[in-house]
Amino acid sequence: MELRRCGTDAVLVEVDSLDEVEAVRAAVAAAGSPDVVELVPAARTVLIVAKPGALPSIRKILATASLVHQPEAVSAEVVIPVRYDGPDLDLVADTAGLTPAEVVELHTGAAYRVAFCGFAPGFAYLTGLPEPLRQPRLPSPRTRVPAGSVAVAGEFTAAYPRATPGGWRLIGRTDAPLFDPRRPTPALLAPGHRVRFEATP
């Protein structure tokens, strides 16, 4: 774990894997410190923004954080219903050497975790994607991916909370309320959440 200075009131924690990112994020979240303003996991880092002058207390929490032993997951499992009729489903099946039905079976059979969010409000990068579905992005991104699209790219799968440009391979779509800024809990998925997909007709 390497701590990198990020201005006067933040620190960027750099680690070696998504699992270590989750361990750091979960340890800081579990400490429940009122000094934490932002706690932002990413691919190999966790950004922690503290209240002015409170960085020393954050460093204390980090000093006792274990990269190996993750605190128990406290979140319930979120189940996202998906109609697997995406425009790239056949491409993903061909690339994997599978039938579309086998792709659906693999995608619904895996247990995922929200590694981090970014790109757009409520856009969650889910890890746990089975190896055959880990595939490159499209050679040229679509200018508009419809809201609710369920997609794969690299080691991640995700559902688009709103229509945006995007280069991921689209395998299905969901009506799940992924992000609604007027709700008390606006984002369906937040870092650390466990997620499963379920096929609907």
Added chain:
Amino acid sequence: MTHHPVSPTFRTRESYVQNPRIQRSRTLTVLSTGPQTLIQDLGRPGNAHLGVPPSGAVDRPSLKLANRLVGNPEDAAGLEVLLGGLSLRANASCTIAVTGPATPTSVDGVLRDSPTHLAPGETLTLGTPSGGLRSYVAVSGGITVPAELGSRSTDLLSGLGPAPLRPDDELPLGDPTGVPVGVDVLVPVQAPDELVVPVFLGPRDDWFHDPARQLRAGRWTVSDRSNRVGIRLTGTSLDRVARRVAAELPSEGLVTGAVQVPADGRPVVFLADHPTTGGYPVIGVVPEHHLPLLGQAAPGTPLRFAPQA
């Protein structure tokens, strides 16, 4: 979640009792907006882990001052007016304050010092500011459009919050909760002719060859492609160390004030509507209290960095 946004707790005095006879529809009607007028409060920090930028007023001290002047809590929603041209009609009695750069302010065509009172039917007009880009208007009671993630701020990057104002918009006002603060003369914000911006090195200063020297020696100007997301700079290109020239950085969290260096080497200083994560190295971070002046600096303003140990 176990962490919370910083919410300033600014207690006001006892409730300000209004004369019921002048209690009409507590709204303002937008007549014209100038180039861009946005509703802003102190934003929605604490949501970056959901991909939600902090947003809020770029020149926070000016919005807070305007709110104090009209008796509002500092975090009430007001207006951020880019380059003047705003015109509003009051549909109820209210107190307004205009802060930020020196901005000619008139009521029904007559110049008036701010803060001032508006009677129902009176029209407030802002001329072109001098010494800065963004004026702030606070109204007693604050603007009470629905909040999203705890804030009424318009976020131009993610599209959260109310749309930019347009003529004929009706802005709802809350009930005044405090007493306006009397003041004779307001000191306007004045962006300097040349910005000298302190920057703390890190988190990715090690991606650059002699980063402190490069930052100290470089010369930049504020680009006209700057906005609430960030100040883009034209000028010196910052060189990476040889082994990082073609390297890719996995996306990582960004703070407000981060000086990110894209592939072309020309830095961007992130402001309120910055993306929550980015995939280019951040060479250093500008302390928060230097950001308001950056947000007020006109395109073409010369800029130097002063790296701090």
